[in-house]
């Protein structure tokens with residue numbers, strides 16, 4: 001349980017808020033590279049940490065991320081012309097370069113452009129994603145070279161979906177292990193519907209959750225008894241401030257980022273990659289099982305087709321016969337339960353138990369990070385120690401040290 005004040009401390013990320021100051025110490029995924037496909041393409045509007053921004057790719061290929069509104073009289077630069085290495089406001093022709101400097105004013109007989117500058121943020125492009133850094137210049141962390149961004153394009157995949165809730169709700173839902181074999185349960189042996197009845201996730205019992213603090217957040221483990229002889233272990237990472245890295249049965253590692261758009265909306269990023277020489281298959285890229293692919297999410301607005309307005313297309317017959325929720329798509333199921341709590345869940349009324357260990361650990365991690373930043377320090381995960389982090393899962397014989405068995409595969 002949190003007090004109203006504690007909940008607000010973690011959920012509010014706008015300019016000048018304590019958690020906003022923490023978030024601004026990391027590179028944030030802002031856009032998919034294909035949203036800015038070529039030099040001089042149309043600018044894209046985006047909202048991050050309650051700030052309205054506009055992004056563009058200049059004639060020379062450089063990326064610009066600026067505050068959205070023109071310094072003259074506030075016109076949105078989403079309407080602007082992207083031409084000759086700058087965005088030109090269509091109202092009176094003031095033009096801005098990628099650093100936000102005003103370089104031309106079409107309506108002034110005696111231009112004073114050199115006095116005008118829009119707020120701008122540095123951007124880098126890695127893994128098919130445009131990342132932005134919105135914090136103090138002298139605190140900028142190393143580029144976010146997560147392992148998945150370092151493999152060839154043929155071996156990685158990334159999408160995003162808008163979630164209609166505060167970021168913390170999405171994050172806490174994502175790192176919550178005990179819901180997985182319940183919310184995502186298939187009622188059949190088919191894994192197309194979720195975790196099949198034969199999956200060790202569902203067939204296992206006595207789930208125990210363990211957390212190991214690290215210098216970037218924590219590692220966590222779901223340990224399931226599989227009868228008298230074996231134990232099933234799922235090994236994850238939680239990386240400051242909003243990253244989950246999770247295992248898959250094939251040679252894949254998956255992950256999410258839950259990035260605040262504003263205090264009532266977040267962007268869920270979904271990525272995964274092949275850890276071997278084998279490239280990803282086309283069928284994997286559709287993300288049908290998760291409900292995150294182009295068939296399930298509008299690729300202009302990034303709103304999922306299954307959403308609160310249509311009850312997530314919940315089918316009660318499907319719920320009786322095929323899966324636990326009656327909703328198709330594992331991550332659509334996540335969005336449904338998390339959004340159903342309201343935009344910001346009332347944490348004064350919750351009752352956490354031992355199964356919620358990761359949620360308790362994450363809140364501690366975030367409160368500590370706020371304190372560290374307020375004391376003038378660098379929060380965890382602003383180094384590069386976690387860039388090679390990997391997740392894994394394994395069945396181990398009972399009596400062996402399961403931690404020693406999975407740690408070498410965790411990067």
Ligand code: FES
Nearest residue numbers: 070072073089092
């Ligand atoms: S409002 Fe942009 S140039 Fe006047």
Ligand SMILES: [Fe+2]
Nearest residue numbers: 173180184334
């Ligand atoms: Fe889930």
